[in-house]
Amino acid sequence: MMGQPVLAGVDGSECSLAAAEWAAREAVLRDVPLRVVHAAPPLPDNVVPHRAEETLRRVGERLVEGVVADLAGRHPDLRMEGEQRAEDPAEALLSAAYDAGLLVVGARGSGGFDGLAVGSVALRVAAAAGGPVVVVPALRPGTFRNGVPPVDGVPQVVMGFDAHRPAYAVADFAFGAARSRGAVLRAVQAWALPAEAVSPRTLFVATEDRAAWEDEEVLRLSDALRTRREKYPEVTVRADVVLLHPAEALLNTARAADLLVVGRGGGRDRLGPVTHAVLHHAARPVAVVPHAG
Structure with missing residues (x-):
């Protein structure tokens, strides 16, 4: 068929x-x-x-x-x-x-x-x-019509993923795109310090506290991606947990990517603020995937 x-x-x-x-x-x-x-x-x-x-x-x-x-x-x-x-x-x-x-x-x-x-x-x-x-986007000076120079000889697909609200339709598209290209998939999750860590009374955030919160995010992302790693065993996945605004984290990571994959994020007939920002600033092709359901 x-x-x-x-x-x-x-x-x-x-x-x-x-x-x-x-x-x-x-x-x-x-x-x-x-x-x-x-x-x-x-x-x-x-x-x-x-x-x-x-x-x-x-x-x-x-x-x-x-x-x-x-x-x-x-x-x-x-x-x-x-x-x-x-x-x-x-x-x-x-x-x-x-x-x-x-x-x-x-x-x-x-x-x-x-x-x-x-x-x-x-x-x-x-x-x-x-x-x-x-x-x-339109081709820019220094870019390549048939793709970008791969990083360390391997093409990359970058996926924005929120393990707190996992969108598996987005993950399936990104894993599939990485598999068809023989690319490394970089799963990017942006995170922010807990509210209590950045209150007006807080003078600084202890290094060990920040490390503990980051470890929690890494484990949460790894758990959320486990079923897709099993479904696409041939895809090499690198999980990146970044202390940045989500749009900034994705744009920074995707500068040398073949494709950036994001969820629609805004509900029916709407783009969420992160997706909207990414579309306006990305220099690479962006796949917008509607969430299932």
Whole structure:
């Protein structure tokens, strides 16, 4: 039975073309087809002549055809199809992704303004999609189109994980991504000192107290990941417990990662503050995984 396809949204922008390339490589790893979708909202009939609307439709079709042809040149064995939709881009991608295993979009599209880190379409689909969404930033000087230099010769996947509220859908996605890439998985848990340790009366925190609290967090993270280590025995896991704000801890750790995996965290149709911050500041692709249930 053919696996669920990877879906890539494109609009001709640098980010969307980087996203399409990332999606193609992911489809090859998964041995599934790639669907390339371009969408633009329909123009009002009473304002725009039918001829102009037809021209815009053909422009979109040529864009999709060009992206598919370009990807085929680099991935000749990849099964691909393209699609043009006259629909709001976010709604079109959410609709098209109902049977996809993964939706991949650029961090920002051809609209918006200079300096915008993440566009409205990327934020909307990351917050509302029924399955995982990967948001790909534009390539920056010194980065590599086919990945980043691995650390110590081994690629890395970084996962944000809270052992106090474990989200195993996030863990399964991250472990699977690490397994398919032959990558080390770094599970990052940020923590903070207990409230009593940072009260106004506290002049300093004893080293042994801090070490004891940190050891508790390490054990809690190890316990929470035990079932996934058993499920994915081929994946090497490094657990990092970091005394930092969660977004800062993840961004620091993921600077040389192939992929950063986070949970949606904000409930239905919402991104949590950590995920939102990570999307706006990450220089690497970010997978946003909805929590199960």
